[in-house]
Every structure is written in C-alpha cells, then in structure tokens.
Amino acid sequence: GDSVTQMEGPVTLSEEAFLTINCTYTATGYPSLFWYVQYPGEGLQLLLKATKADDKGSNKGFEATYRKETTSFHLEKGSVQVSDSAVYFCALRENSGGSNYKLTFGKGTLLTVNP
Amino acid sequence: SAVISQKPSRDICQRGTSLTIQCQVDSQVTMMFWYRQQPGQSLTLIATANQGSEATYESGFVIDKFPISRPNLTFSTLTVSNMSPEDSSIYLCSVDTTAFGEQYFGPGTRLTVT
Numbered sequence: 001g002d003s004v005t006q007m008e009g010p011v012t013l014s015e016e017a018f019l020t021i022n023c024t025y026t027a028t029g030y031p032s033l034f035w036y037v038q039y040p041g042e043g044l045q046l047l048l049k050a051t052k053a054d055d056k057g058s059n060k061g062f063e064a065t066y067r068k069e070t071t072s073f074h075l076e077k078g079s080v081q082v083s084d085s086a087v088y089f090c091a092l093r094e095n096s097g098g099s100n101y102k103l104t105f106g107k108g109t110l111l112t113v114n115p
Numbered sequence: 116s117a118v119i120s121q122k123p124s125r126d127i128c129q130r131g132t133s134l135t136i137q138c139q140v141d142s143q144v145t146m147m148f149w150y151r152q153q154p155g156q157s158l159t160l161i162a163t164a165n166q167g168s169e170a171t172y173e174s175g176f177v178i179d180k181f182p183i184s185r186p187n188l189t190f191s192t193l194t195v196s197n198m199s200p201e202d203s204s205i206y207l208c209s210v211d212t213t214a215f216g217e218q219y220f221g222p223g224t225r226l227t228v229t
Contacts, residue, residue, distance in 0.1 A: 034217075043222040044158070044207065089157065093218075101146050101211045102173075103218055107157045 002027045006090045006106035013080055013113050021075040021109050023064075023090035031092040033057075033066055033073040034103070038087045047075075047088070080113045087111070117142055117210050119221035127227045128198055135194045136224045138208035143188035146211040148218070149181070153204045161206075164191050198228045 007022040025031065035047040035057070048057030053068035062077045073090060090106040118141040128134050138147065149161040161181055162172045170183040184192045195202055205223040212219065 036220075044209075044220040046217060046219065049217060101218075102148060102160050102163060103158075103209075105157045105159075 002031070002092060002094060002104045004090050004092055004104055004106035006088075007109050008107070009087075010110040010112060013111070015082055015113055015115050016079045017113075019075070019077040019080045019084075019111070021088055021090075021111070023073045023075065023106060025071050025073065025090075025092050027071075027092055027094055029094050030068075031094050033064070034091045034093070035062070035064055035073070035075050036089040036091060036105075038089065038108075040086065044089070080111070082113045082115050085111055085113045117144065117212055117219045119208060119210060119219060121206075121208060121221040121224050123224060124222065125225040125227075127229060130199050130228055132198055133194055133196045134198065134226060135192050136206055136208075136226075138191045138193070138221055140189045140210050142212075144210040144212060145188065147185065147191045148209045148211070149183065149191075149193045150207045150209065150220075151204045152207060152223070158207065161193070195226065198226075200228045202226065203228045 003026045005024050032051045034049045036044050037047045038044050048059040050057040050066035056065045064073050064075045087108045087110050089108045091103045120139045122137045147164045150158040152158045160173050161176045162170045164170045164183045164185040166185050182194045205225050207223045209218045209220045
C-alpha cells in the first residue's frame, strides 16, 4: 500500500537558518503530493502541493519539488522565522481514478525556530 | 478553498458514553472524510463519507463504533460510541474540493475520555 516516510523530529533551528525536511513516498501509481502545516493549537492547513513529476509547489517561502526518480518531496525554506514553528506533515494521494481520494500522511515533523 | 466548522471544539466524556461530532462546510462537496489524530501522532483516516451512499471504513474502524451520517452535501456527523480512554484523540473532518485531492480540514474536536 501507499506510505509516506518523513524525517523524524524534532528539528530546532535559529531564525534565518535554512530548513530541509525530508519526505519520501511509496505509491503504486502517480500520486499528488502535499505538505500540510499544523500551528500550535490550530487545525491542519494546506501549505503547498505538486500534482506531477518535476512540479514545484511553493507558498510562504516554502518550496518542494516532486522528484519521481527518487520518490521524494522534500520541504525547504531558505530563511525560517519564529512564526514557522509548527508540525509539518507530508502526504500523498493516489490519482488512480475511482472514488478513493484519501490522503496518506507521514508521521509529522515538529519544527521549533528560536529567535 | 472551503471553510469548515466542527462542534464541539472539545469535550471531556466518561467511558461508556457516546459523543456525536458535527462537521459543517460552507459549500457543497461530494467527499468528506473523518480522521483521527492521537496525541503526538499523525492522522489516520477513519472513513470516507459521500452523500447518498454508505460510509466506507478503513481497516481497524467499524461502523458500530464510529457511525457516520451524511444527510446532505454540506454536513456530516461522526459518533464515537461506547468510549474508552483509548478514544482520546483529536477528530478532524476534511473535504476534497478538486480532482487532485486538495483537502481542507476542520479545526478538530479534542476528545478526552476519563
């Protein structure tokens, strides 16, 4: 079945540091890939997405590129801020047709950014 | 995007009782989902609730424990029945609004069972 493996946390960085959170996936078809973010005490928000190979999703300074050859979708940001402190989830959805639109999530990575 | 609300936002319940969680969307959507997020864990799909059909449950989840209703295209309920402390979790509903699975989540219901 489908699975998502992402970097174990927690990750602690200083403000303005470079961020990478690794995510790899296993899927039988050609999935869409997502990063979701959960800020403290809040719900899950879609951060960015990519629907096919070589697509780059971006939002709020975060980027991730859909790499089919390495089955990866690593999240990056060039300069993190304290307000980026949150839990980040990588997720996939198979686009194999039919009515099964469920998301498969990684375990989440807690990011703490210190001033 | 879609705006999703859930009620209640949190509750503390005694074991053996049941709680019904409501999910309301500001637009008509075909697919709604119910997830569980146990403390410090990732999200696990409980079931898919499509209007006009029976809910589809994932492995490990059964209708007797988690009955779901989907009476129209903007509303769904999840009941957690005969609760035990192991049911203490955040329960989230989500909706799928596009062909590429862009799902939006409600704020969650934090359930504590004592």
